[in-house]
Each structure stands twice: as structure tokens, then as C-alpha cells.
Amino acid sequence: MRVELLVVTDCPNERPTFERLRQALDDAGHEDTPIAVRIVTEDTVGSIPAFAGSPTVVIDGADPFAEQVSPGAGLSCRVYRSAAGMAGAPSLDDLSRAVAR
Template sequence: MRVELLVVSDCPNEAPAYERLRRALDDTGRSDTLIMVRTLTEDSIGSAAAFAGSPTVLIDGVDPFAEQATPAANLSCRVYRSADGVSGAPSLDELRRVVRR
């Protein structure tokens, strides 16, 4: 499994997204899976077709939360919807669900 976290510089939600993603991988028996963090710039955003705002999680090149998002045209923040409202990162339960697939 290839896991990437696409972020912009100084994203306030990078750390929570990374920590939740790491815990979800560990909790589902994938503790050996590396998380590649890729920081996007204005120049590189076009090469990241799946980028829908910071942070974006990609699993094997696919955004498992794509149905909630629209592609970002610039270096913007992303909002995730959950049963508890909106957040700047997916919940731990949502991340566990997508890494189990």
C-alpha cells in the first residue's frame, strides 16, 4: 500500500492528519506502511491532479474522500465532513475505514 499526504507549507492540519493516519495504519495492522508527505507549491500543484486542498490523503494514488471534495486550483485548506461536523482532517474512524479497504 502506498500512502501519501499532500499538504501546503505551514498547513495547520498537517500534524493532526499525519498522526491520525499513522494511528489508523497501526491500528489496522499496517504499522510497516510508510506515509510519504509531499509539500505542494504553486508550481507543483498542477502535477497533483488528486489534490483537493491541504491535507489530502492518497491511498495507492486515490483520494478515498474524493466524493466530498472538488479539486483545488490553488494552495487552499480542505474541509472534511463527518458525523460530528466539519474538521480540517479526516477522523480516526474514517481513516481506519479507508485503510481497511
């Protein structure tokens, strides 16, 4: 399994997303799966089709939350739907479901 976390510099939601993603992977028995953190810049954003705002989780080349994406996210912050409303990071439950797919 290849897991990436795509972020812009100083993204305030990078850490909680990374920590929840790490927990979801560990809980699913993927303790040895690394999470590659990739910084997205103005120069690279056009070459990363999976990037839908910061942070974006990519598992095996696909964004498991792609149905929530608005076109033209660019280098903006990303929001995720959750049981509590909109959030800057996916929930642990949502990440656990994404890892299990």
C-alpha cells in the same frame, strides 16, 4: 500499500491528519507502511491530480475522500465532513475505513 499526505507549507491540519493516519495504519496491521509527506506548491499543484486542498490523503494513488471534493481547490485548506460537522482533518474512524478498503 503506498500512502501519501499532500500538504501546503505550514498547514495547521498536517500534524493531526498525519497522527490519525499513522494510528489508522497501525491499528490495521500496517505498522511498517511509511507515510510520504509531500509539500504542494504553486509550481507543482497542476501536476498532482489527486490534490484537493491541504491536507489530502492518497492511498495507492486514490483520494479516499474524493466524493467530498469541490472543484478548483488549488492551494487552499481542505475541509472534511465528520459526525461533529466540518473539520480540517479526517477523523480516525474515517481514516480507518479508508485504510481498510
